[in-house]
Amino acid sequence: MEIDNKELEEMLTFLNAACDAVKDCHKAKFTCPICGSTAHVVKSRYNGHRHASCSGCDANFIE
Numbered sequence: 001m002e003i004d005n006k007e008l009e010e011m012l013t014f015l016n017a018a019c020d021a022v023k024d025c026h027k028a029k030f031t032c033p034i035c036g037s038t039a040h041v042v043k044s045r046y047n048g049h050r051h052a053s054c055s056g057c058d059a060n061f062i063e
């Protein structure tokens, strides 16, 4: 199986930016490191899981 390293790197950068944005809150906007658009991230009050998405480049992740 071939892994696209660039894509993986971008997702990790996106993930880190999202985690940083909700470090001290439960809901935040941040600048998408991949495309520069505004992305949103929400952290669950119950289990701390995060859900982030960017409307500009369709990057997203759910923990």
Ligand SMILES: [Zn+2]
Pocket: 032, 033, 034, 035, 036, 037, 039, 054, 055, 056, 057, 058, 059
């Ligand atoms: Zn984006």
